[in-house]
Amino acid sequence: MRRIVTWLLSTVSALVLLFSYHTSTSSSMPVSAQAPTTPGTTGSSSDSGTGSGTDGGTDAGTGSDSGSGSAGTFTGDAVMTRFGAVQVQITVADGSITKSVVTQVPWTDRRDQEINSRAVPILNSEVLSAQSADIDMVGGATITSQAYIQSLQSAIDQAGL
């Protein structure tokens, strides 16, 4: 079961990194009803676009020994990000995630289309990471990507992992 979470986490990582890339190319403040604005301050994510999301395709199909349990399709809550509504859907069969898709993505302008045309295929081919994240809940600072954490938490909630 834990591997499902790991798999989901690596999937999420890829999407967020791509979104982070978008963040760094934009100068506007994140949309957040509760974020006090500070003149001249922009988001601080600067290490965009590096890291995971490049090893898609290898090693897929591990984790088949994770036992029975959850099965079916679980959809995280749609959350508003500054890029639009984002929603993650995972399909679980016999305790393993067989499919993960972003079911709502913004397609409002050319840049969004570029980002999402890259993000979605990577998401759908992202593989199970070797180490187990092994988590029950996702904690962290309340940040712009809070919306995304919540989508991950939401998918965990929906799957009852």
Added chain:
Amino acid sequence: MTKRVWVEHLMGMPISIHVRSSDPDHELVDRAVAAAYAELVRVDQWYSTYREDSWVSRVRCGEIALGSCPPEVQDVAAQCARAQEATGGAFTPWLPDPDGVVRFDPTGLVKGWAIDRAGQQLAGLPGAAWSVNAGGDVLVGRHRHVPPTGADAAPWRIGIEDPRRPGTIATVVPVSTGGVATSGTAARGAHLYDPRTGQWVGRSGSTTVVGPTLVEADIWATALFVGDADTARRFAQAAASCSAFSL
């Protein structure tokens, strides 16, 4: 042990409740979870700065004095004052609005306090362990008769997000009872106020505090993130039951 999950959107964030017990479908569980959410709705109605008719908003706009509010609101204000003193001013309920006017804003304390109160509604569930996740701050508890060393009391593993790599987990904190609060700016930019400099903190990273209650963990997470060596010294002396780490 079976786990059952609820999610409601309150106070501007999704709040997840997970209950582990041998019979999570029991009517008592439904009732306790409904009571926990109801308490959060009530707290939001009383304390939200986004509701014009909340007690806090009425104090903020000068319509009524704090002394005219219900005793609970005055008690929350007193808790805020104690937190301000304990943290040497690194935590404060006096925050500048976007218009620059400093007004009473206890919401930095109310969130953790409210989740603790919601947890009290779950604490009486026989044989149950539970966890509440409110926008990344997590409270964990179990019935007092659930043996602390038994399988039923297996710690909840709280993954803390890496503030520099959103979406990835930097570390995992196993918790059986208590609160795990994280403060930081990360990708959202400055949203934490340093009352001693009058500036919004813009540095990256995050500070996580694990403590016996979520309100205590949350106050210190905020204070330590915006604070300095003096804050850390106060934390070591005043919050012996808490532990902290920064990412």
